Amino acid sequence: MEVFRLEPGLSLIDLTPPIPGFEGFLGTYVIEAVKIALIDVGPASSVENLLSGLAELRINPADVSYILSTHIHLDHTGGLGSVLPQMPGAACIVHEKGLFHLANPARLWQGSLQTLGKLAQDYCEPQPVAENRMVAAHDGMIIDLGGLRLEVFLTPGHAAHHMSFLDRQGGRLFLGEAAGVSFPSSGGSRPAAPVPFDLRLSVASLDKLIAAAPSRIYYGHFGHAPAAVKRLKQFKRQLLLWGRIIACHIDDQTEVQELLTEIKAQDEALAYLCELPEDRLNRELFFIKNSIAGYREYLKKEGLASFNLLAETL
Helix, strand or coil: CEEEEEECCEEEEECCCCCCCCCCCCEEEEEECCCEEEECCCCHHHHHHHHHHHHHCCCCHHHEEEEECCCCCHHHHCCHHHHHHHCCCCEEEEEHHHHHHHHCCHHHHHHHHHHHCHHHHHHCCCCCCCHHHEEEECCCCEEECCCCEEEEEECCCCCCCCEEEEECCCCEEECCCCCCEEECCCCEEECCCCCCCCHHHHHHHHHHHHHCCCCEEEECCCEEEECHHHHHHHHHHHHHHHHHHHHCCCCCCCCHHHHHHHHHHHCHHHHHHHHCCHHHHHHHHHHHHHHHHHHHHHHHHHCHHHHHHHHHCC
16 A cells, blocks of 8 residues: 655555555545545455555545545445445445445446456455445536535446546546556556447547546546646547457457457557566456457447447547
8 A cells, every 4th residue: 555645635545455466556536625535445355455545644534525436346436335434424426327236236246256257356345335325426516625626527438337527627637447547657558448348438428528628637547647638539549449450350250369469569558568567467468358358249239330430430
């Protein structure tokens, strides 16, 4: 666990769950205004690290007013039910499509086991979240922290229940995985497109965020970057590039490893893979292969004609 003080009133806790290669990959943003808000709490397996990070920031968990969940995947919200007893005053802002699954996480857990296998077990099983602790978010909703206001943007694509949060006055965009996964050391990125991924909705969400004209973006995975609009546009092109490559093989029996080799050859942003130690490289290859599966399912469901029509509009 490590705490990064990014600027006055904004910190990032590196949650570092007990999984090889997951340092600098999962984080909680801590916003301190008149009220305190957390953006994502991470998996159940890193709750103790979250609490340790708050202690390092000298924040009493009981003083947290809001927990904002970008989406309900285990690595972002799996620890919510476990940490809430420590935060009796916190209201949980959740996409309406996530309310039932957080209150009754059995299906979420089984789906995660099916998709992630052992990694889901490493994240640990989520505990139920009391319904009276959750507030359904809507597009344009304002969370007033006193001197700082966050606006909710519904940004489906990575998941149907995905949201981002914009501090318009400060130009700061907290976007979860709406623009994939970032690697600050290289400036590279990659799509995060697990089943059921929706490319059309992802592009629409990016357009929505670009129109908001943020100046800086804060990734769920991991860290922050300037030139937000430029990076969002670059990521939009990267999404389409992956789609074109995978679409060319949608009717053949090309193995995932072959697709990965072709994507690496054409996408310069993946150069960061050569710099990673073995445990982090294994993590990345796992998620990239999951994203290829997400693209494949999307393309088979929507059809190549639909993809080509989308590509022509970009």
